[in-house]
Amino acid sequence: MKEHRVKPIPNMDTAAYFGALADGRLMATHCGDCSHWTWPPRPVCSRCHGENLSLDTVRGTGAIYSWIVVHRSTTPDMMEYVPYTLALVRLDEQDDIYIPGRLLSDVEAFRGMRVQADPKKIGENIGDVIWKAIESDLPVSP
């Protein structure tokens, strides 16, 4: 693991989430009453406002909705990757969940590119989201 300098500071609402990322799993708040997903993890369901919530692992698959290519980074841990692509990925579970992360792909990003979450540990009980292109889902070049 490469320890990052810039890290989130987990609290009671988020420690399990960041810890799961460090173990390679992407999770979201799941409502036991209405099945709605909420991400980032929150202490309340954003649809029914209930608190009967669990943090559940998502499939981790989704499609790129938008992306940027970072040419200047102010985040020390990321400077070695410049230029890098940050993808905003719409999660398969729910169409209003967009999760940003660095994209690992041999081809340039495009809308609809299928990706799989590949979380990485960046500190003690802290991980971050990396998106990996699903090679078998890429269009075949002519």
Add this chain to the structure above:
Amino acid sequence: MSVGNTSFPRGKAAIAGIGCTEFSKNSGVTTFTLAVRAIKAAVADAGLAVEDIDGLATFGVNDSISPNVLAQALGIQNMNFFLDQYFGGSVSLSVLGAASLAVSAGVANCVVVYRALNGRSQVRLNGANAAPSRQPWDIQFKMAQGYTIPAQEMAMYARSHMLRYGTRSEDLGRIAVLSRTNAVDNDRAMMKGRPLTLDDYLASPMVADPFHLFDICLETDGAVAIVVTSTERAGDLPHRPVKIQGAAWGGGISMVNNGYTDLAVSPGKAVAEKVYANAGIGPSEIDFAEFYDCFTYPVLSQLEGYGFAEPGGVPDMLQDGIFDRAGGQLPIQTHGGLLSEGYIHGINHVFEAVQQIRGDAAHRQVARHDVGLVTGQLGYISGYSSACLLVGG
């Protein structure tokens, strides 16, 4: 409260004075000093004295100086209203709106709205040096990925507009050029005398593709202060009263999970509907507009959201000169905006709008200048926005 609400105290409060410091890359003084100078200038412009102030209101997400410290320093013993709102440009006009409500309700008589920051020389808003524990919003969930700078997030939304409507870099470039053109002859502007062409824009380095360097506003040291009092009292003061006809809070699209699924839709639309309803004024009655322009793309998005263009229609209108200060149907960013005048977090937009409505904008003066729209950041990142409609008394 519904969009059709009309109980806003339309035009009961007015702007009677404006003041500012120099806008620079290094003020050489503290934020405290900047605020004091802008406030003194504003009350003098209003024909009032510091002793007349009974309210102070500001906001900030990086560098700031709080109302209680200023009130003590200025010897104000009779404070009737204060507001120190956390956050950035999205609340820039909510603070002015709140001041107008306080004055309209008779809670305070003279509220000074100010913003002071050493945004270039001291506390830069680039994310990496922001302490994560102080960030109540969603930066915790994107900072480790290096997705921390507002430019990156807005570029992400700009891309979604490009994918949906075919918007191109040169379309955003025309907004940068328009802003710069309006700043070149503005004595306050950091970019005074420094014109920009579309070729310059396209040749500028990529920062967060699709954003070039010139899609991004200027980090600035400086302060602006605005004196709000009752319209009745403002009528006895030296300048044409600039009435706060309507103000609105709300709207916005945050990063995730608030029900929005189409990120190319302008998040300004919701707050636009509210400010029009509260003011009783629609887009066809607006003479000029100062849109919150931390970046180029938000200007395009607000032109759509505030009802001045159909989705995807802005590029042609830019080419047709519709938004030009000289001869355009709806002049915008008449001072050069945050992109080219300076980044005083949107309060400099209010300063310019007041000069325009008074008819004091000299060679920048637009032909029709009775009704001006001033907006806060359209509601990305924070998830909410604000706006005011200003009308000459």
